[in-house]
Amino acid sequence: MEFERVTLNDLDAIMAIEQAGFNAAEAGSRASYQDRILNLGSNFIVAKDDAGNILGFVCGPAVNDRFVSDEMYENISSNRESGGHQMILTIAISPRFRGQGIGSKLLQQFEKQARQLKRTSIALTCLLDRVPFYEKNGYQNIGISDSIHGNEIWYNMEKIIG
Template sequence: MKFTLASLNDLDEIMNIERQGFNAAEAGSIKSYRDRIVKLHDTFLTVRNDLNKVIGFVVGPAVNERFIKNDMYETTPNNLSKGGHQLVFTIAIDPDYRGQGIGSKLLSEFEKIARKDNRESIALTCLKNRITFYEKNGFTNLGVADSNHGDEVWYNMEKIIE
């Protein structure tokens, strides 16, 4: 496995994984992912297999806000260069590669970027059935989030960077 920052050349592979991991109401559009690759280049990490195929990714902005706001999905915020909070919009793994610990390794690599850039925390929202996964990766469940993205109930998860 190899971890690299995303480029526009990865867009088709990223969108394929996105569509397999999320329903139509939750999934990001090609336009939003193109914008994220450009604006969030330093915090858009991919994982590749031995054939250099993208098999997973994690992306989110580094901002002053501690948690994701619904409008951030509509208009991608710009990354802070240093400090603030690292948010996770999406982490997704190709279905053929799930259950192999790749998601945990991807989060660990993402945390290295957040530490290097002096972020205070990493935060995300997830569905109830994913809480255990994030808790195993050091996140704390802070309860139901304000978000109603995709008409789902989301939970705020946070990991303090010390």
């Protein structure tokens, strides 16, 4: 498995994974993913197999705020080059490759990069049933988020790294 910076050529595969992993209210639009690809730079990583197929991805802006806000899902208004807090807007694995540790490896790769860029923390929101996965990967459950994204109850997860 290789970890690479995303390109616009990856958009179709990313959208297929996104739509397979999230319901219509939660899933990002094609336009929002194109915006993320163009504006997140190295904060958008894809995992590929030896044949170049995308297995999964992780992305999010680096900002001054400590936690993810709903506005971040629609528009990337800032993305710090160094410092700040690293957000994860999405981490998703192709259904064909789930259960093989790819999600944990993507989180490790994202954390490695965040440490190099001197981020203070990594934060994300998740549904209650996913809290144990993130706790297993060193994140702490900070409690219910203010997010109303997709009309779900989200939990703030955070990992202090700096």
